[in-house]
Amino acid sequence: MAHELENIEEMLDRISEIEGENDRVSLGAIIEAVGSRSFGPLMLTVGFFMVSPLSGVPGMPTTMATMVLLIALQMIIGRDHFWLPAWLLKRSVTRKRLDKAMSWMKMPARHIDLLLKPRLAILVRSVGTYAIAVSCVTIAAGMPIMELVPFSASAAGVAVGAFGLALVARDGLVALFAYLWTGVSVVLIMRYIF
Numbered sequence: 208m209a210h211e212l213e214n215i216e217e218m219l220d221r222i223s224e225i226e227g228e229n230d231r232v233s234l235g236a237i238i239e240a241v242g243s244r245s246f247g248p249l250m251l252t253v254g255f256f257m258v259s260p261l262s263g264v265p266g267m268p269t270t271m272a273t274m275v276l277l278i279a280l281q282m283i284i285g286r287d288h289f290w291l292p293a294w295l296l297k298r299s300v301t302r303k304r305l306d307k308a309m310s311w312m313k314m315p316a317r318h319i320d321l322l323l324k325p326r327l328a329i330l331v332r333s334v335g336t337y338a339i340a341v342s343c344v345t346i347a348a349g350m351p352i353m354e355l356v357p358f359s360a361s362a363a364g365v366a367v368g369a370f371g372l373a374l375v376a377r378d379g380l381v382a383l384f385a386y387l388w389t390g391v392s393v394v395l396i397m398r399y400i401f
Contacts, residue, residue: 247374254368327379
């Protein structure tokens, strides 16, 4: 079994190494590569897909919102291994699109990884973890509304990815950024709609 992820670059490397079938890579294969036993890497991966060029694939934002909701709810009830339905795990993307998304994220990943370090641990352990899970449920529940607002799904992806990254890097400062980003995004989306 692969060791736990420690940063974004390692996540991207694992995803890049996946061998697909018929020039397609399934969501199940991606989850297996990053680890299905830890909330942080899964949320980081989902957030990555929501802000990458893959977010333009029809149905991808809804698929990612479903994943966020299912994973976060299972985190709240205390499951130690995440279950996702087969129809979701079978969703796939072409290798070409996946490689394009990986290239697009490599440079920012390197810079972000340099800024990460364990700090403000209370925000990423125990009760802090549950607060993050509840925030992710709220974000996922709001995704249908976000379909109406251009680029708001990407804003949600930044928040989800930041929460996942905070858990992976044990960096509470990143969790604070994610809470702030979520609040500002909600206010802007509400102003746009109303």
